[in-house]
Amino acid sequence: MPSSITVTKTAEDAASKALRVTVPVERVRAAEDKAVQQYARRARLPGFRQGKAPEAVVRRRFSNEIKQWVLEEVIREGWEEAKTSESLKPIADPAVRNLKFEEGQPVEFEFVVEVRPELTLARLGGFSLTRKVPQVTDPMVEEQLGRLREQRATWAPVQEGTPAPGQLVRVDIDDHPYSFVLGDGQAIPALEEKIMTLRPGETAETDVRYPDDHADVEKRGTSRKVRLTLHEVKRQELPELDDAFAREVGDFETTAALTEAVRGDLEAAARREADAGVREQLLEQIVQANAVEAPPSLVDRMLHGLMHAYQVPAERTEAFHQEFRPVAVGQVRRELILTTVAEREGLKATEADLDARIARIAEQRGSDPAKVYASLEQAKRLPELERSLTEEKVFAWLLAQSTVTEAT
Numbered sequence: 591m592p593s594s595i596t597v598t599k600t601a602e603d604a605a606s607k608a609l610r611v612t613v614p615v616e617r618v619r620a621a622e623d624k625a626v627q628q629y630a631r632r633a634r635l636p637g638f639r640q641g642k643a644p645e646a647v648v649r650r651r652f653s654n655e656i657k658q659w660v661l662e663e664v665i666r667e668g669w670e671e672a673k674t675s676e677s678l679k680p681i682a683d684p685a686v687r688n689l690k691f692e693e694g695q696p697v698e699f700e701f702v703v704e705v706r707p708e709l710t711l712a713r714l715g716g717f718s719l720t721r722k723v724p725q726v727t728d729p730m731v732e733e734q735l736g737r738l739r740e741q742r743a744t745w746a747p748v749q750e751g752t753p754a755p756g757q758l759v760r761v762d763i764d765d766h767p768y769s770f771v772l773g774d775g776q777a778i779p780a781l782e783e784k785i786m787t788l789r790p791g792e793t794a795e796t797d798v799r800y801p802d803d804h805a806d807v808e809k810r811g812t813s814r815k816v817r818l819t820l821h822e823v824k825r826q827e828l829p830e831l832d833d834a835f836a837r838e839v840g841d842f843e844t845t846a847a848l849t850e851a852v853r854g855d856l857e858a859a860a861r862r863e864a865d866a867g868v869r870e871q872l873l874e875q876i877v878q879a880n881a882v883e884a885p886p887s888l889v890d891r892m893l894h895g896l897m898h899a900y901q902v903p904a905e906r907t908e909a910f911h912q913e914f915r916p917v918a919v920g921q922v923r924r925e926l927i928l929t930t931v932a933e934r935e936g937l938k939a940t941e942a943d944l945d946a947r948i949a950r951i952a953e954q955r956g957s958d959p960a961k962v963y964a965s966l967e968q969a970k971r972l973p974e975l976e977r978s979l980t981e982e983k984v985f986a987w988l989l990a991q992s993t994v995t996e997a998t
Contacts, residue, residue: 605885715991722997745824939979
């Protein structure tokens with residue numbers, strides 16, 4: 591019987607383990623013999639019938655393929671042994687590092703694997719929480735109506751004078767064409783300042799200094815000469831806020847009806863904001879009461895996911911990690927708490943919950959539930975919806991264990 595594979599733990603935190611695996615020579619040779627037999631049966635070599643080529647010929651002809659097959663086999667066997675011996679509950683496939691694979695020697699490598707942390711949540715209730723709904727004011731409603739007007743605005747050419755903030759300019763910068771609204775932060779301030787001294791058709795050269803917080807680290811604080819040509823300036827013309835505009839925006843007969851709908855939307859958003867605030871208070875108190883830690887490996891994984899989602903360039907990794915680490919820590923703690931409570935209390939979303947929510951979405955859209963389901967499935971958003979439903983059930987259960995006071 592082949593010698594046993596040995597597994598030694600080299601490092602760990604609450605959510606990851608590093609394991610050194612040694613596969614003895616006897617196991618490696620057994621895997622190699624198995625690989626040779628596999629290739630011998632399938633091989634079609636000149637001068638030999640299929641499956642009749644000598645072993646030495648097979649080993650020589652398929653040496654690279656056999657080596658790869660052996661490596662994959664011993665890593666697979668090592669992973670099975672590691673899972674069993676360490677009672678692992680992995681949440682992702684392991685990473686393999688520090689591989690040593692030499693002829694006639696044991697194969698050695700390390701697994702780095704993320705595991706689900708075991709949380710002990712002794713206290714989940716008895717907290718005092720405050721829910722405060724922000725007041726929706728008339729200026730807030732007017733601001734939202736202004737945004738609706740901006741969305742349907744037109745742009746009219748400006749024939750005289752120099753451009754001003756809020757106007758759309760079409761320029762060439764070092765012979766590259768650009769269009770942007772001045773003051774919207776799409777160009778560096780020094781560049782905008784120079785553009786606002788030009789008239790359409792004019793060209794100028796200027797020294798531009800990049801700000802110290804510029805997205806491109808290498809350009810921060812540096813200066814260079816650029817050539818600008820201003821081609822066109824346009825000003826925004828907002829539509830009148832009248833009944834015709836209300837009908838254009840949606841199913842509203844009058845401006846008053848549109849205004850009331852906007853106020854209702856803002857009030858609904860304020861209530862959602864208040865609910866989110868209560869949830870964050872609750873999670874923070876659970877974290878403090880139970881000393882919930884965020885394992886570094888999961889925080890790093892969260893940061894990597896955020897960088898990918900925001901398409902952050904590699905050269906900004908260090909700055910991004912420093913800025914967003916508190917966000918990642920909070921998110922990891924949140925997910926650990928919610929997952930633990932969902933499993934402990936049996937609060938995971940069911941198929942019936944999913945069907946009911948899809949039916950509600952379909953009703954709101956005036957669509958068929960089957961079509962909504964197919965659309966969500968195609969967009970791979972069903973897991974996201976399921977997680978959202980689970981969160982709702984967990985928060986409902988947790989809030990029932992505490993006291994929520996409405997604040998004015």
